[in-house]
Structures are given as C-alpha cells and as structure tokens.
Amino acid sequence: MELKLVTANATDIDADAVVVLEWEGEPRPELEKSLADLYTSGEIKGKPNEFTLLHHLAGFKSRRTLIAGAGKREKFNPASLRKLAGAAVRHLKGKGIATLAFALDDAAGTPAHISAVAEGALLGGWEPDYLKTDKKEKDEPISAITIATRTADASLTAALEKGRVVAEAANLTRDIAVEPPNLLTPLALADRARKMSEACGLSFEVLDQDRMRQLGMGSLLGVAQGSDAPPAMIIMRYTPANATSKDHLGLVGKGVTFDTGGISIKPSEGMEKMKYDMAGGAAVIGAMQAIAHLKPSVAVTGIVPAVENMPGSNAQRPGDIVTSLSGKTIEILNTDAEGRLILADAITYAKQLGCTHLVDTATLTGAIVVALGHTSSGVFTNNDELLARWMTASVEAGENMWHMPLDDDYRDQLKTVYADIQNIGTRWGGACTAAMFLKEFAEDTPWVHVDVAGTAWLDDAKPSLAKGPTGVPLGTFVNLAMNWR
Ligand code: BES
Ligand code: MN
Ligand code: ZN
Numbered sequence: 001m002e003l004k005l006v007t008a009n010a011t012d013i014d015a016d017a018v019v020v021l022e023w024e025g026e027p028r029p030e031l032e033k034s035l036a037d038l039y040t041s042g043e044i045k046g047k048p049n050e051f052t053l054l055h056h057l058a059g060f061k062s063r064r065t066l067i068a069g070a071g072k073r074e075k076f077n078p079a080s081l082r083k084l085a086g087a088a089v090r091h092l093k094g095k096g097i098a099t100l101a102f103a104l105d106d107a108a109g110t111p112a113h114i115s116a117v118a119e120g121a122l123l124g125g126w127e128p129d130y131l132k133t134d135k136k137e138k139d140e141p142i143s144a145i146t147i148a149t150r151t152a153d154a155s156l157t158a159a160l161e162k163g164r165v166v167a168e169a170a171n172l173t174r175d176i177a178v179e180p181p182n183l184l185t186p187l188a189l190a191d192r193a194r195k196m197s198e199a200c201g202l203s204f205e206v207l208d209q210d211r212m213r214q215l216g217m218g219s220l221l222g223v224a225q226g227s228d229a230p231p232a233m234i235i236m237r238y239t240p241a242n243a244t245s246k247d248h249l250g251l252v253g254k255g256v257t258f259d260t261g262g263i264s265i266k267p268s269e270g271m272e273k274m275k276y277d278m279a280g281g282a283a284v285i286g287a288m289q290a291i292a293h294l295k296p297s298v299a300v301t302g303i304v305p306a307v308e309n310m311p312g313s314n315a316q317r318p319g320d321i322v323t324s325l326s327g328k329t330i331e332i333l334n335t336d337a338e339g340r341l342i343l344a345d346a347i348t349y350a351k352q353l354g355c356t357h358l359v360d361t362a363t364l365t366g367a368i369v370v371a372l373g374h375t376s377s378g379v380f381t382n383n384d385e386l387l388a389r390w391m392t393a394s395v396e397a398g399e400n401m402w403h404m405p406l407d408d409d410y411r412d413q414l415k416t417v418y419a420d421i422q423n424i425g426t427r428w429g430g431a432c433t434a435a436m437f438l439k440e441f442a443e444d445t446p447w448v449h450v451d452v453a454g455t456a457w458l459d460d461a462k463p464s465l466a467k468g469p470t471g472v473p474l475g476t477f478v479n480l481a482m483n484w485r
Pocket of ligand 3: 256259277336338339363364
C-alpha cells in the first residue's frame with residue numbers, strides 16, 4: 001500500500017474518496033449550504049462512527065466525500081483518530097475505491113495524529129481471509145492513501161513512517177496469529193520469526209528440544225511432551241548502534257500454538273479459539289520487526305517459548321513434578337495452566353541472557369476475561385517505575401491497560417508440601433495467582449506481566465477492526481522501547 005503526506009485543502013485533493021472530519025455540534029461553515037438538509041434533519045451530527053458518503057459534492061475535486069463524525073473536539077485525541085481512520089477504511093471497503101485521502105484539520109495535525117491515522121487506516125484494511133480461495137468473496141483493497149494536512153514538516157513525515165512501521169508489524173502479528181494450528185506449529189512459528197529477523201537485520205536463534213534439555217528447561221519441556229510437534233525457544237536480538245544506557249529490555253511472549261488443555265482437557269465447545277494462544281508470541285515477533293526498523297536506543301531481546309499443549313500418550317499428568325530452568329520444582333496440578341510453565345523457563349532464560357527489564361505478554365487466563373472483559377488487558381508488576389513507563393506507552397498506543405493487584409497474600413494459594421510451588425491456585429483470583437506464579441521466576445528483575453486473553457482476539461468485528469487477532473500489545477511494546485531513556 002502506498003502511503004503519502006501532502007499539504008492540501010480537502011477540496012483540492014484528487015482521489016476516489018476524501019475523508020473529512022466533522023466535529024460534533026460544529027457544522028462545517030464551508031459545507032453548511034451544500035449539506036443544509038443533512039445538518040438540519042440531524043442525519044449528520046458529527047458523532048463517532050457516523051459516516052455519510054456523498055458523491056460529487058459541490059466544490060470538491062474528489063469523486064466522493066466521506067463526512068466522518070469525529071465526536072466532540074475536546075474529547076478528540078490520536079486514539080480516536082486511529083479508530084476513525086480504521087472505521088473509514090472499513091466503511092469504504094468493497095465500494096470500488098482505489099485511492100483514498102484523509103483531509104486533517106489543524107486540530108488533528110500533530111505528529112501523534114499523523115502516526116495514528118496511518119496506523120488506523122492500515123489496520124482497518126487487514127482481513128482474516130487469507131485462506132479463502134474465491135477472490136470474488138474478497139473486497140478489492142485500497143491501493144493508495146494520502147494524508148493531507150494544512151502545514152507539513154519533517155516531524156510529520158517521520159510520524160507517518162512510524163505509523164506505517166507499527167501497523168505493518170501489527171498486521172504481521174495478526175497474519176501469524178490467525179494461522180490455523182495445523183499450519184502454525186511451534187517450528188513454523190520459529191520459521192516466521194526467522195524470516196522476519198533475516199529480512200530486517202536482527203540476530204536470530206532457536207533452541208531446539210535437545211538444547212533445552214541440556215539447559216534444564218524442564219518446565220517448558222513438560223508441556224511440550226504431550227505433542228508430536230517439537231517445541232522451540234525463539235530468540236530475536238536487536239542491538240542499538242548507540243546505546244544510551246546499559247539497560248537491556250526483554251520481551252517475552254507466550255507461544256502455545258494450540259492449547260487443548262492437555263490431560264486436564266478443555267471442553268470441546270469453543271476449543272478452536274485456542275489457536276490464538278500464541279498471540280503474545282506473535283506480538284513479540286511483530287514488535288521486534290517494528291523495533292528493527294525504528295531503532296530505539298535500548299537493546300531489546302524478544303523471546304518466544306513455543307509449544308503445543310496436547311494430551312498425547314507421553315503427556316504430563318496432574319501430579320507430575322518438574323524442575324524448571326531456575327532450579328525451582330513445580331507440582332503440576334492442572335495441565336491446562338501451561339502458559340505460566342513455559343513462561344517460567346523463558347523468563348529465567350531472559351535473565352540469563354542479561355535482560356535487566358522484562359515484559360511478558362500472554363493469553364494466560366480466562367479469569368482476566370471475567371475481570372476486565374474484552375476492552376482492557378490486565379497488567380501486573382513487581383516494579384512501579386517500569387509499570388509507569390508501560391502505562392504511558394499504552395496510552396500513546398491506544399491500547400487499554402488496567403493495573404491489577406499482586407500482593408504477597410496471593411502466594412499462599414501456590415503453596416504445596418511436595419515441591420517449591422504448584423501451578424494453580426483456587427477458583428478465585430485466577431489471573432492474580434497466575435501472575436504470582438510468574439513473579440516467582442522474575443524474582444528481583446523489574447518485570448511487567450500483561451494478560452491479553454481478553455484483548456488479543458475479537459470475536460466480532462469492530463467498526464475499525466476486522467474480527468480475529470488485534471495485535472495487542474504490540475503498540476505498547478514499541479512505544480516502551482522508543483521512549484526508553
Ligand atoms: N490459554 C488459556 C487461557 C485463555 C482462556 C486464553 C480463554 C484465552 C481465552 C490458559 O492456558 C488456560 O487454560 N488457563 C486456565 C488456567 C486454569 C487451569 C488455572 C484458565 O484460565 O482456565
Ligand atoms: Mn491452558
Ligand atoms: Zn493456554
């Protein structure tokens with residue numbers, strides 16, 4: 001997709017369609033005459049997600065004009081513009097539009113707005129239909145998008161580029177996350193990461209099963225042993241040319257390519273959704289692609305433990321006790337609490353690689369979906385300073401995050417007489433006990449855990465996004481690295 005920035009007025013843009021913002025309660029003076037009926041009848045109010053498509057609007061060069069409700073001016077921010085751009089692209093899909101322009105008022109002309117509009121438009125164009133073979137079933141994609149502002153400078157061009165890089169990375173994450181589990185095995189996931197790393201100059205390594213055995217990753221291997229598909233520990237490294245500190249950020253993402261639950265098998269209804277149990281890993285792979293292009297000043301290592309959780313004849317049993325890479329022993333009481341088991345070894349390994357700060361993300365618990373629904377990811381931490389950076393980065397990315405508790409009291413639920421820790425707590429506070437389990441392995445290293453079980457996948461399309469994988473929390477990962485001081 002071609003994406004460019006120009007300085008122009010909405011009326012002068014030659015495109016198949018031009019999108020114009022309409023503020024709630026502020027009819028546009030230049031349109032008040034030609035749109036008088038629409039304004040007085042209340043058809044155009046300027047509310048978010050209100051779109052009115054007009055043909056050959058008087059005074060406009062473009063064939064069509066999309067009047068896009070932007071809401072109240074004082075509530076408008078880059079996150080609202082990101083959504084508006086995505087929804088506009090989706091509104092215009094399948095209407096024979098090849099070239100599209102966004103005409104931005106001064107109120108929407110900052111670098112953050114430019115990144116957001118580029119991002120939103122590219123994200124809105126993505127569809128989960130790559131395995132449909134009938135082309136007629138698919139909408140013709142928009143081939144070029146122009147963003148028109150009143151004034152232009154170098155900071156806006158850089159912002160456009162950032163938006164493109166982030167959205168393309170998020171769409172890579174979504175491409176990977178949407179792949180069905182028969183095709184996206186742990187080794188296939190490693191292959192996607194390898195191709196990405198080679199294409200953008202990251203150093204890349206995979207630990208295979210034998211290597212993981214030598215190192216002592218008993219917690220991960222216990223999960224993997226129920227499947228014929230071999231596991232992989234995927235490692236992608238970005239080293240800055242001019243590091244401004246000795247900090248080394250580790251991004252860890254759960255890569256369970258399918259989660260049947262293992263011997264503690266899940267009910268069949270809805271089990272197909274467990275193909276997105278590698279969405280955290282896919283977000284790390286996408287984030288590393290964006291980081292390779294945007295070149296932050298901090299070293300970043302992406303780590304994705306990849307396994308399939310199956311109830312094969314060699315599967316681990318409830319009652320098994322495994323020794324993790326950290327040396328800590330874990331009693332398995334439920335084989336469906338597998339994400340924390342593979343993350344435990346990945347977190348320990350990240351520390352062994354020298355990471356000084358860690359963020360992990362995982363579709364870890366159903367409990368976080370009960371707590372926060374599909375709108376916010378749950379965030380847990382052992383370090384308030386890293387948490388503050390994470391939250392700031394998330395606001396810029398337009399990804400909703402909610403800080404959840406992690407008091408020592410939750411640790412009591414993980415006590416067992418047979419081993420150092422057990423892998424599940426009680427029915428209650430399941431997202432918190434899962435996070436507590438991970439904290440045991442992060443130890444004193446500043447760490448943030450992001451449970452995206454409710455936010456990494458949309459069961460229904462939104463106006464701005466197709467159904468399926470969302471890419472969350474890739475945008476926050478990228479901003480965290482870019483803002484690092
Ligand atoms: N992958 C699931 C969590 C999940 C649930 C992700 C719903 C997305 C949507 C995870 O491995 C799991 O099975 N967790 C169990 C833990 C329980 C056994 C303690 C859960 O949440 O039920
Ligand atoms: Mn599970
Ligand atoms: Zn899982």
